[in-house]
Amino acid sequence: MAGEKTEVLQGTLDLMVLKTLDTMGPMHGFGIARRIEQISENLLQLNQGTLYPALLRLQQKGWIASKQGVSENNRRARFYSLTGAGRRQLKKEAENWERMTAMMARLLAGNEGA
Amino acid sequence: MAGEKTEVLQGTLDLMVLKTLDTMGPMHGFGIARRIEQISENLLQLNQGTLYPALLRLQQKGWIASKQGVSENNRRARFYSLTGAGRRQLKKEAENWERMTAMMARLLAGNEGA
DNA sequence: GGTTCTCCTATAGAAGATCAACAGGTGCAA
């Protein structure tokens, strides 16, 4: 009831995960999700069915690596961390995002000149 | 060869089309595509296979209406224009976009406080 | 010792958007 539920903009999730890992260091999936929801001020609901396939995808592409460990709450958890390639990919996607927002800003400004 | 080809961020196309129609008035599909490519400084390549289904979708939702007409080059063309509901939807999506970019800005800034 | 709660990982199937590729009609100029 309380306002709109916002979905994750397709193609943005990778960037969010990569950046979160870059900022926070190694984290487990649950923690990543919580962090993103916090940053979004709970506007964004991150489903597990969204996150874990994404984490798998990122691993297969070699952008993140995972290691078994134990969480703050003493539970078994899989910790993900950025690889070198992941850091490069993050840079690339962040730049792409900047370009995208710049373009949208131009469009939304509504200037009619080409 | 010449740099990256950027794909349309999924979920962004509706907003782009709606806003274009809002700024430019009635246009045919080909023109909309050209306008968006110009604004994006040719970073964005808009496929017909992307645009026309989108135009159809937008019509079915009642956000745009179409009318047969004749283009500047004297060809038969279908002109699309915003409806009242379309204008409302545009406002909504634009606001949503603002919220999304604000959140991404927070995330990319990398502040670690919640 | 058992129950229940929260944490944490995962998978399957459906839905939706975009892409690549193809197909076709028409005005205009050479």
Add this chain to the structure above:
DNA sequence: TTGCACCTGTTGATCTTCTATAGGAGAACC
């Protein structure tokens, strides 16, 4: 009449996210 630029579509594949479901395991309370 040939060719080109303009203009509108459709189809099938792929990818991403969502909804729904499943389950193990520590901790806390009884």
